[in-house]
Amino acid sequence: MTETQQRSVIDQLGGLSGLIYSSLPILIFVPVNSIWNLTAAIWAALGVAVAIAAWRLFRKDSLQPAISGFLGVGVSAFIAYRTGDAKGYFLFGIYTSLAYGAVFLISILVRWPLVGIIWGYLNGHGNLWRKHSSAVRLYDVATAAWAVVFGARYLVQSQLYDTDHTGWLAVARIGMGWPLTGLVLLVTVWAVRKADRIVEPEPVVEPESSEPTATDAESEEVGSVNLTKPREDRDLS
Secondary structure, X not given: OOHHHHHHHHHHOOHHHHHHHOOHHHHHHHHXXXXXXXXXXXXXXXXXXXXXXXXXXXXXXXXXXXXXXXXXXXXXXHHHHHHOOHHHHHHHHXXXXXXXXXXXXXXXXXXXXXXXXXXXXXXXOOOHHHHOHHHHHHHHHHHHHHHHHHHHHHHHHHHHHHOOOHHHHHHHHHHOOHHHHHHHHHHHHHHHXXXXXXXXXXXXXXXXXOOOOHHHHHHHHHHHHHHHHHHHHHHXX
């Protein structure tokens, strides 16, 4: 994985700033709900999401993270409104983590690790990595890392949800959000780089041949003729 390709993967996630921006609606939602009420908290979170989307568009950042971020906040706010409880805001993220974790885990079990599929699509190699068992195992490791993160998010946050710890839900959502994403990205980059070297090994530079070429042989022949010519002239004289 080159540095340019690594940056493109991070950009797909909204960049480092996008990972931080995703925490802002939660940081606003919980205290506003505690100080005022659920309705105010919902509107405050939606307002922050709109402001973040507008800011990203103003800076001409990638449009996809801005839209997906706003939609995520919108769905979370709608669930909180329908349930009439602030903890409902986190329900969408909890079950999204469960779904993602299940998909990543199943992809390992069927020997089609999702990280390999995604990376093969991004770098244009397709399914070439499938021909190398070592590359498949490396993509298994990266995919398993994502599955563990999603599974941990679901287990911890669903427990906090069931016990009505809304404040701790916000802490867990942020603490298990972009920090864990950063760690699992490091594992993914490590695995992808090693897999790339297996799928596309560096070309072997052949040493220069020591055997004389045709040009060298011709040069030696001409030199030998020049050396013998004066002796022939002396014999004639």
